[in-house]
Amino acid sequence: MPLRRSATSSRVVRVGLTQMACDAEPDRNLAQQLALTERALRKGANIVCTQELFRSQYFCQSEDHRFFALAESIPGPSTDALARLARKYGAVIVASVFEKRAAGLYHNTAVIIESDGTIRGIYRKMHIPDDPLYYEKFYFTPGDTGFRAWSTSQGTIGVLICWDQWFPEGARLTALQGAEMLFYPTAIGWHPSEKARYGTAQHAAWEVMQRSHAVANGCFVCAPNRTGHEHILDARGRAVSRDGLRFWGQSFVAGPDGQVLRRAPVERTAVLVVDCDLSQIEVSRTHWPFLRDRRIDAYGDLTRRFTD
Numbered sequence: 063m064p065l066r067r068s069a070t071s072s073r074v075v076r077v078g079l080t081q082m083a084c085d086a087e088p089d090r091n092l093a094q095q096l097a098l099t100e101r102a103l104r105k106g107a108n109i110v111c112t113q114e115l116f117r118s119q120y121f122c123q124s125e126d127h128r129f130f131a132l133a134e135s136i137p138g139p140s141t142d143a144l145a146r147l148a149r150k151y152g153a154v155i156v157a158s159v160f161e162k163r164a165a166g167l168y169h170n171t172a173v174i175i176e177s178d179g180t181i182r183g184i185y186r187k188m189h190i191p192d193d194p195l196y197y198e199k200f201y202f203t204p205g206d207t208g209f210r211a212w213s214t215s216q217g218t219i220g221v222l223i224c225w226d227q228w229f230p231e232g233a234r235l236t237a238l239q240g241a242e243m244l245f246y247p248t249a250i251g252w253h254p255s256e257k258a259r260y261g262t263a264q265h266a267a268w269e270v271m272q273r274s275h276a277v278a279n280g281c282f283v284c285a286p287n288r289t290g291h292e293h294i295l296d297a298r299g300r301a302v303s304r305d306g307l308r309f310w311g312q313s314f315v316a317g318p319d320g321q322v323l324r325r326a327p328v329e330r331t332a333v334l335v336v337d338c339d340l341s342q343i344e345v346s347r348t349h350w351p352f353l354r355d356r357r358i359d360a361y362g363d364l365t366r367r368f369t370d
Contacts, residue, residue, distance in 0.1 A: 078107030083290025149179035211239035237279035251309035280346035318346035
């Protein structure tokens with residue numbers, strides 16, 4: 063049935079997403095991220111989310127031990143700098159960092175920073191890809207935090223990371239904990255040689271998958287993605303692949319009905335600030351009562367790898 067606007071009072075949260083191209087200099091990337099985050103905060107954003115691994119180029123294009131030096135602790139330089147902005151503006155910030163947990167133990171981690179500058183929690187990426195130019199298993203230990211939702215000063219949020227966005231189980235388990243907004247820090251793009259043939263379908267699949275999470279769970283979905291064309295260089299200064307990766311940008315926010323509220327451009331640094339009326343979640347979940355009608359008694363086989 064069609065959704066109607068809520069008759070209850072609005073509860074608007076202004077969500078900010080930042081999208082940028084990265085270069086080989088981590089401090090320069092951090093400075094750019096801080097500037098974009100502050101731009102979103104000055105526009106009134108209550109929650110700001112960064113793209114995946116904003117402090118460096120997407121180094122997973124190759125398997126190279128040099129890149130472990132990019133990792134940092136939590137708390138660390140990136141979270142400390144962003145915490146100062148969170149405290150200054152009284153906003154929540156979700157930041158994606160390459161975490162060094164211990165010697166030889168690294169994670170792809172999102173940090174939830176509260177409006178007073180304290181760390182509210184962390185999420186470690188659960189699904190780790192291993193595909194051409196996305197060699198993440200070399201660097202990242204699979205997460206051990208499970209799927210989480212956090213009650214923050216700006217609403218209850220869930221955070222997952224990039225490859226997680228293709229799995230409906232993660233979105234559902236997070237929504238079942240009360241998440242009103244799902245954030246997906248992302249680094250996804252095209253293999254340039256494949257773009258002409260597959261590019262439109264690849265991007266459409268990425269977006270529609272996340273829009274489906276919004277519909278199925280009756281919540282907002284927010285996906286900040288990086289942009290730019292990146293070539294990773296090896297120790298001799300040579301590109302590790304002929305074409306590199308061209309990240310497709312197009313960060314977006316989708317409402318509980320799955321409609322895109324706003325979308326960033328493909329090849330430009332951008333800041334999105336989008337009003338999200340959380341009262342629409344109740345409207346969605348009562349008009350499309352998927353949570354009510356779930357047959358949890360019949361889903362036991364979801365814990366099996368494959369059903370023969």
